[in-house]
Amino acid sequence: xxxxxxxxxxxxxxxxxxxxxxxxxxxxxxxxxxxxxxxxxxxxxxxxxxxxxxxxxxxxxxxxxxxxxxxxxxxxxxxxxxxxxxxxxxxxxxxxxxxxxxxxxxxxxxxxxxxxxxxxxxxxxxxxxxxxxxxxxxxxxxxxxxxxxxxxxxxxxxxxxxxxxxxxxxxxxxxxxxxxxxxxxxxxxxxxxxxxxxxxxxxxxxxxxxxxxxxxxxxxxxxxxxxxxxxxxxxxxxxxxxxxxxxxxxxxxxxxxxxxxxxxxxxxxxxxxxxxxxxxxxxxxxxxxxxxxxxxxxxxxxxxxxxxxxxxxxxxxxxxxxxxxxxxxxxxxxxxxxxxxxxxxxxxxxxxxxxxxxxxxxxxxxxxxxxxxxxxxxxxxxxxxxxxxxxxxxxxxxxxxxxxxxxxxxxxxxxxxxxxxxxxxxxxxxxxxxxxxxxxxxxxxxxxxxxxxxxxxxxxx
Amino acid sequence: xxxxxxxxxxxxxxxxxxxxxxxxxxxxxxxxxxxxxxxxxxxxxxxxxxxxxxxxxxxxxxxxxxxxxxxxxxxxxxxxxxxxxxxxxxxxxxxxxxxxxxxxxxxxxxxxxxxxxxxxxxxxxxxxxxxxxxxxxxxxxxxxxxxxxxxxxxxxxxxxxxxxxxxxxxxxxxxxxxxxxxxxxxxxxxxxxxxxxxxxxxxxxxxxxxxxxxxxxxxxxxxxxxxxxxxxxxxxxxxxxxxxxxxxxxx
Numbered sequence: 001x002x003x004x005x006x007x008x009x010x011x012x013x014x015x016x017x018x019x020x021x022x023x024x025x026x027x028x029x030x031x032x033x034x035x036x037x038x039x040x041x042x043x044x045x046x047x048x049x050x051x052x053x054x055x056x057x058x059x060x061x062x063x064x065x066x067x068x069x070x071x072x073x074x075x076x077x078x079x080x081x082x083x084x085x086x087x088x089x090x091x092x093x094x095x096x097x098x099x100x101x102x103x104x105x106x107x108x109x110x111x112x113x114x115x116x117x118x119x120x121x122x123x124x125x126x127x128x129x130x131x132x133x134x135x136x137x138x139x140x141x142x143x144x145x146x147x148x149x150x151x152x153x154x155x156x157x158x159x160x161x162x163x164x165x166x167x168x169x170x171x172x173x174x175x176x177x178x179x180x181x182x183x184x185x186x187x188x189x190x191x192x193x194x195x196x197x198x199x200x201x202x203x204x205x206x207x208x209x210x211x212x213x214x215x216x217x218x219x220x221x222x223x224x225x226x227x228x229x230x231x232x233x234x235x236x237x238x239x240x241x242x243x244x245x246x247x248x249x250x251x252x253x254x255x256x257x258x259x260x261x262x263x264x265x266x267x268x269x270x271x272x273x274x275x276x277x278x279x280x281x282x283x284x285x286x287x288x289x290x291x292x293x294x295x296x297x298x299x300x301x302x303x304x305x306x307x308x309x310x311x312x313x314x315x316x317x318x319x320x321x322x323x324x325x326x327x328x329x330x331x332x333x334x335x336x337x338x339x340x341x342x343x344x345x346x347x348x349x350x351x352x353x354x355x356x357x358x359x360x361x362x363x364x365x366x367x368x369x370x371x372x373x374x375x376x377x378x379x380x381x382x383x384x385x386x387x388x389x390x391x392x393x394x395x396x397x398x399x400x401x402x403x404x405x406x407x408x409x410x411x412x413x414x415x416x417x418x419x420x421x422x423x424x425x426x427x428x429x430x431x432x433x434x435x436x437x438x439x440x441x442x443x444x445x446x447x448x449x450x451x452x453x454x455x456x457x458x459x460x461x
Numbered sequence: 462x463x464x465x466x467x468x469x470x471x472x473x474x475x476x477x478x479x480x481x482x483x484x485x486x487x488x489x490x491x492x493x494x495x496x497x498x499x500x501x502x503x504x505x506x507x508x509x510x511x512x513x514x515x516x517x518x519x520x521x522x523x524x525x526x527x528x529x530x531x532x533x534x535x536x537x538x539x540x541x542x543x544x545x546x547x548x549x550x551x552x553x554x555x556x557x558x559x560x561x562x563x564x565x566x567x568x569x570x571x572x573x574x575x576x577x578x579x580x581x582x583x584x585x586x587x588x589x590x591x592x593x594x595x596x597x598x599x600x601x602x603x604x605x606x607x608x609x610x611x612x613x614x615x616x617x618x619x620x621x622x623x624x625x626x627x628x629x630x631x632x633x634x635x636x637x638x639x640x641x642x643x644x645x646x647x648x649x650x651x652x653x654x655x656x657x658x659x660x661x662x663x664x665x666x667x668x669x670x671x672x673x674x675x676x677x678x679x680x681x682x683x684x685x686x687x688x689x690x691x692x693x694x695x696x697x698x699x700x701x702x703x704x705x706x707x708x709x710x711x712x
Contacts, residue, residue: 120590121598121606219701240602252597293599315701334695374702382699389695399594407609448610451622455587456594 043174049074049361052354053179053199054347055164056206058086058141059340060326062148063100064203064347069155071355076197077152078181080163086141086207087228087305088340089262089269091245094134094423096341106143108265110135111245117291118406119250119399126409129416134423136245138264139340148344161185162195164206167215169320174364177202177321201321201365203350205343208308210328219315221330223308224257225278226337227285228271230264233299240295241268248272249402252287256396257337259288261295267302273337275311309337323370325350331377333385335392341425342381349373383427400449407445413438556592560585565608579617586610634673641669 050073054061057079065077091111096102112135113127153159161184168178176198184192204212208223233241241263253259259272270292272284289296310330317329325331326343333342350373355361357369395405408414413434420428560570566585571578586608600606642653645662656662676682 117600119597120593121600122608123600123605221698248600250597251594287597290597291599294601295599312695312698313702315698317702378699385699386695393691399590403590403610407611410609444611444615447622448613448618451618452583452587452590452610454622455583456591459587459591 044363045361050201050354050358050363050365051076051176051199052201052203053078053177053197054203054205055179055212056204056210056326056328057082057149057159058145058205058207058326058343059148060328060343060347061203061205062145062152062347063344064205064325064351065152065157065159066148066155067348067351068354069152069157071351071360073355073358073361075152075157076160076199077149077157078160078162078164078179078197079149080161080184082146082149082159082161083142084145086145087226087307088141089226089228089260089271089337090138090141090264090340091262091338092137092139092144092340093338093425094137095425096344097137100148100344102137102144102147106147107137107139109138109243109263111138111243111263112136113244115244115246116406116409117246117248118403119252120403121291122403122406124406124410126415126418129412130419134419135243136423138245138262140265144340160197162192164211165194167202167212167322173366176200201354201370202323203347203354204322204324204328205326205347207327208310210324212322213314213324213328216316216319216322216324218317218319218324221314222275222311224273224275224311224337225281225306226271226273226309227281227306228269228304229285229289229301230267230269230303230305231296231299232267232302233296237295237298238263238266238268246292248288248291249396249405250287250291251399252284253291254284256392258396259284259291261288261292268296268299270296273309281306309339318367318370318374320367321365321370323350323373331381333388335388335396336422338422345381346373346377349377381425384421384425387421387427394446398453400453401446403449403452404442404445407449408438408442411438411441555598556589556596558585558589561589564604564606568612579613580621582613583617583621630673630677634670637669637673638666641665 052068052073053076054064054068055078057065057077061077061079065075068075090108092102092107097104097107112130113125116124116126118124149159160181162181163184165180165182167180170177177200179197179199179202181195181197182192183195184190202212204210204216206212210218213219241261243263245263246261248259248261250259254272254274255277256275257273260270262269262271270285270289272281272288274281274284277284310327310332311334313330314324314328317324325346327339329346331342331346332339350370353369353373353376354365357363357365357372395401409418413430417428417430417438420426560567566582568577568582571581571585573581642656645656645665646652651659651662675685
């Protein structure tokens, strides 16, 4: 055993004489062998811990920083705006509260009822199958992000208020990445000072317009524009939205997504999104407001915001010792557009892979260690993403498909399956007989809705 | 009501500014829709951006197409002067039908000689959906829509939609089948009964039947190709990062 442990060690100190049993004639071969195996077996870092920088301090960055700091890695979290109110739906599944130990006071509202509204205004209530302790949490991003960052700081991460500019790639496996950033040092409105930071690995958690992704040529993705208006409505109207969220589907509201009314702490967020018709987003927003008109009458718009949402992962999520997580990697589901949980989870998973590959910060990591995070991620969540993709393709295609979708939502089995999958992030298998009945009902709904649409077209002519 | 009055003055400027809205009676119709849209942002006065966004929509809004259920509204407006519209535009855009009660179709009103005329129910629902597609309406808690198409029995759907198409497809299949049987017989001398025993002929039959079922219009060929590509596209996007692994061989 000792001889095996000896080999990589001598690889580091190639110059020193090795009491090798082989004759010197074969010295060249062993030297080459040592060199290769040393890199493969990530040599020990002498007198320092592994340094990792995380660009972006949202849910992905915050959870990655906390995990890394707890694992004994020297962590730097670079965030450009510590009080950023990221435009976001703000919905988190129940499992996130448990998995990330979120205190219950950062959840503004617990949504236990949802209303799905079809293009012809057929409204279906869902949520009757929820147990009393189950809910969808609505949070304010500025509160959640700050909480996760503070926790990371408590565990030993260095939180830096700065804007990442660019990064110099290392020329060999043991050279560091040099990050160039503008440090703001907590001053508001100041231009900041240029600084550099040398780290061994980088996690890009800087969102949909990731600069880290650009730096590693990760490639582009298609994205949706989500447009949202925060509207303060009168108190009597707010009672209706106490723990209810609404989803509007229809060609008027969005050709490939849905419009929503989500309750926030003391106001509602009314918004919509689209991938294919981004220039018509204002029209879609007006249509959404029109559909909810009676319920938000008398309201005052207090904020208008928009943000891109990735539709699928980037072609390259990893390069060298740089990995992307969260929105920067493109981990937003189709159909529901959910990203907060997946961002936080991917940040944590990537951090765990780094900790494992570096043995708690004692050894240098390499691309293979980071790839393990990608493997684990794809294996765990691929079914979820695929199922939601299929749902989007089938049910967001056209108005008849959306009518069928809303009709299907009235079914209790559908509601139970949907909420179980959403709240606990597992594709629940369910009863095969019920699944068959569901399939038959789905086909029936789709056929009926399409038949009605054909009649509608005939009416036009 | 005061809300509608508040939005009264600005719309008149739009009316005078836009030359397209000439003196047809349908022009009054299209004006009413923009007014409806304007009333929404007026209720949210604090944001200039919101109002200007709606202005853009007013300019872009299309003229309504002819629709039989729209005639009611046309009659109402044609009698009045274009600018004096305030009490009417609120009522106008809602879908109304004497048989639509409480957010669903009142089946008793569809009875003909004791039994329900399902075709008329389907017709009524089609018109309602067409109306709402062209004039999206606000949902309301006091007046929810609870109609479910599954209350119409399956045989009514079959009779109306499935049977005519089934007749068409069966006819096509029969014509193709007869012609192919004749052709094969003339080429190979194998009669109809013997053809059924041959594996190759059975395969041809399968291809013919599935072809008739799947390809009903010329566009279907492209649609099927697109569908097949669609089913694997998302998977390819996820696998992209792994293609990279084989090229950039680590260490």
